[in-house]
Amino acid sequence: MAKILTYFLQNQARILTSTWEHFYLFAVSTFLSVVIGIFTGIFVTGEGRERIGRILLTITGAAQAVPSMAVVALVFIFVGIGFAPAVIALVIYSLVPIIFNTTSGLLSISPKLIEAAKGTGLTNLQILWRIKLPIAVPVIMAGIRSAATINIGTATVAAVIGGGGLGDLIYTGLKLQRTEIIIIGTFLAAFIAILVDILIAQAEKVITPKGLKISR
Amino acid sequence: MLIELKNITKKFDKQTAVKDLNMKIEKGSITMFIGPSGCGKTTTLKMINRLIEPTSGDILIHGKSVVDMEAVKLRRSIGYVIQEIGLFPHFSVYENIAVVPRLLNWEEKRIKERVDELLHLVTLDPSYAQKYPMQLSGGEQQRVGLARALAADPEILLMDEPFGAIDPINRLKLHDSFLEIQEEIKKTIIFVTHDINEAIKLGDKIAIMNKGTLVQYDETDEILHNPKNEFVENLLGRDRSLKALSLEKTKGFVTHEGYVITGPNDDQGSLREKMKKTRSEQAFILDENGRLLGRKILVTKKTGKQEMIQDSNPVVVDRNNNLVEALSKMLESGEHQLPVVSGRGKFMGVINLSHIFAEVTAAEAKNTIKGA
Ligand SMILES: Nc1ncnc2c1ncn2[C@@H]1O[C@H](COP(=O)(O)OP(=O)(O)OP(=O)(O)O)[C@@H](O)[C@H]1O
Ligand SMILES: [Mg+2]
Numbered sequence: 339m340a341k342i343l344t345y346f347l348q349n350q351a352r353i354l355t356s357t358w359e360h361f362y363l364f365a366v367s368t369f370l371s372v373v374i375g376i377f378t379g380i381f382v383t384g385e386g387r388e389r390i391g392r393i394l395l396t397i398t399g400a401a402q403a404v405p406s407m408a409v410v411a412l413v414f415i416f417v418g419i420g421f422a423p424a425v426i427a428l429v430i431y432s433l434v435p436i437i438f439n440t441t442s443g444l445l446s447i448s449p450k451l452i453e454a455a456k457g458t459g460l461t462n463l464q465i466l467w468r469i470k471l472p473i474a475v476p477v478i479m480a481g482i483r484s485a486a487t488i489n490i491g492t493a494t495v496a497a498v499i500g501g502g503g504l505g506d507l508i509y510t511g512l513k514l515q516r517t518e519i520i521i522i523g524t525f526l527a528a529f530i531a532i533l534v535d536i537l538i539a540q541a542e543k544v545i546t547p548k549g550l551k552i553s554r
Numbered sequence: 555m556l557i558e559l560k561n562i563t564k565k566f567d568k569q570t571a572v573k574d575l576n577m578k579i580e581k582g583s584i585t586m587f588i589g590p591s592g593c594g595k596t597t598t599l600k601m602i603n604r605l606i607e608p609t610s611g612d613i614l615i616h617g618k619s620v621v622d623m624e625a626v627k628l629r630r631s632i633g634y635v636i637q638e639i640g641l642f643p644h645f646s647v648y649e650n651i652a653v654v655p656r657l658l659n660w661e662e663k664r665i666k667e668r669v670d671e672l673l674h675l676v677t678l679d680p681s682y683a684q685k686y687p688m689q690l691s692g693g694e695q696q697r698v699g700l701a702r703a704l705a706a707d708p709e710i711l712l713m714d715e716p717f718g719a720i721d722p723i724n725r726l727k728l729h730d731s732f733l734e735i736q737e738e739i740k741k742t743i744i745f746v747t748h749d750i751n752e753a754i755k756l757g758d759k760i761a762i763m764n765k766g767t768l769v770q771y772d773e774t775d776e777i778l779h780n781p782k783n784e785f786v787e788n789l790l791g792r793d794r795s796l797k798a799l800s801l802e803k804t805k806g807f808v809t810h811e812g813y814v815i816t817g818p819n820d821d822q823g824s825l826r827e828k829m830k831k832t833r834s835e836q837a838f839i840l841d842e843n844g845r846l847l848g849r850k851i852l853v854t855k856k857t858g859k860q861e862m863i864q865d866s867n868p869v870v871v872d873r874n875n876n877l878v879e880a881l882s883k884m885l886e887s888g889e890h891q892l893p894v895v896s897g898r899g900k901f902m903g904v905i906n907l908s909h910i911f912a913e914v915t916a917a918e919a920k921n922t923i924k925g926a
């Protein structure tokens with residue numbers, strides 16, 4: 339315990355940098371995958387493209403079983419080492435739940451409801467923004483939440499291909515066989531993960547339309 | 555002529571859903587589309603608001619081809635009600651009704667007034683505005699659906715089996731308020747149904763379709779008395795003279811004799827005198843607005859003594875009930891005279907069993923003379 343405190347006090351700057359790097363890697367990759375994932379989900383579920391959506395749903399459903407290390411390794415082989423490859427690996431990996439949830443959320447909306455919206459005189463864009471997306475929000479947010487959790491975890495692994503962050507700290511600890519460094523790195527990574535999860539859960543509550551929270 | 559369908563044909567791939575349809579629909583009337591499943595009713599309806607584009611032919615509204623109108627604008631000017639889940643679950647009742655007015659950029663104050671007015675029209679309490687669709691019963695949802703379709707006061711209303719998922723008892727209630735509402739708003743309504751009794755009860759005219767073609771399109775009583783062919787006869791069923799009875803609304807048979815009207819706090823003694831004098835068995839209790847609160851019945855005991863019984867929940871007939879419905883209520887309750895009320899509970903008079911029988915006899919005679 340004393341060792342942990344000593345290391346912490348003596349290496350504050352490094353720990354802070356690692357934590358920031360870790361968070362930065364997480365934030366950039368999650369942001370990118372949310373944007374790309376939701377856009378893809380919207381595109382493949384557009385009028386007349388529902389078949390593509392269903393195919394993508396099967397693919398992403400199966401892809402969730404691929405281990406994160408495999409993706410990191412593949413990106414290393416094809417792209418190399420550094421911050422950018424780390425981001426690419428995280429984006430690819432966390433896209434899967436976002437695309438899966440966005441697509442399934444949008445596809446599960448009854449076609450009758452969409453027809454009612456159309457018959458009422460809403461344009462396709464209005465149907466997307468006012469009807470489809472708000473109704474699919476809970477499912478999409480669940481996807482974002484699992485993507486974020488995945489990214490926080492995988493960000494640690496991404497240190498092996500030069501992603502930096504708390505993963506770096508942990509690997510240093512492993513190399514030097516110093517438990518206190520490992521503990522600090524692990525603790526901070528877990529702390530960020532929990533914080534992010536709470537924040538997203540909170541955001542989910544705020545943006546889920548009231549009418550969808552009511553159950554009979 | 556408000557709506558005109560000219561040589562409308564719709565083909566899906568190779569299958570023809572609607573074949574060379576021609577019809578004219580008058581302003582302010584209810585036209586019922588009926589026919590077997592897959593005969594093209596929904597397809598026809600959706601071609602009017604361009605949810606489906608015809609393969610050939612033309613549809614005119616006020617003499618103007620719908621193809622020349624912008625689809626979105628056209629739809630905003632036509633109310634559209636469908637079966638079940640037509641309401642947006644994430645919108646409150648208020649927001650659901652406000653959809654089209656908001657698309658049309660109405661001021662919020664005007665929207666609020668309109669929502670209040672429409673909730674009143676479909677007999678829902680103003681407190682419903684803040685509820686969500688999932689908190690409503692099926693019948694209430696359909697009322698909101700109707701209110702939403704009426705929001706921007708469209709001239710035309712398209713309804714595709716709007717009451718299809720409602721249980722029979724509530725469907726009857728919805729029919730009555732639907733007719734009551736139509737009396738007020740006088741819209742041009744095109745209504746698709748599976749239920750021949752619904753078609754007869756609600757329709758000014760009925761359009762019978764089979765395999766994509768129009769078999770017969772006529773006034774409702776014309777169809778009942780002169781079915782064009784066997785297909786129509788089968789659709790109507792065998793009890794046609796009884797069905798003809800369902801063409802007559804209760805309100806045409808209301809009488810104002812054989813009962814007494816009283817207030818909630820009137821004197822018992824003088825009421826009894828009045829009932830004896832007019833040979834009335836029943837006295838109806840009305841509030842100051844003419845709403846029916848209950849009734850008092852004079853019963854003669856075995857001992858010969860007469861006693862006054864109060865009934866605060868009497869069986870009533872809605873003035874838009876047809877004679878078949880009124881008759882079945884009489885049979886169920888064992889009464890030969892029932893009070894008639896309006897949709898808002900206002901007392902209108904009574905209907906007597908003997909009058910209904912007279913009408914049955916007349917209808918029988920009419921059918922026999924025409925000879926099938
Ligand atoms: N989008 C479509 N693509 C292909 N075929 C269609 C499509 N819509 C309808 N059809 C076909 O056109 C025919 C008429 O369908 P429609 O929905 O108009 O029937 P309907 O009279 O409304 O039947 P129901 O009483 O069951 O609602 C049916 O055979 C149906 O299979
Ligand atoms: Mg149909």
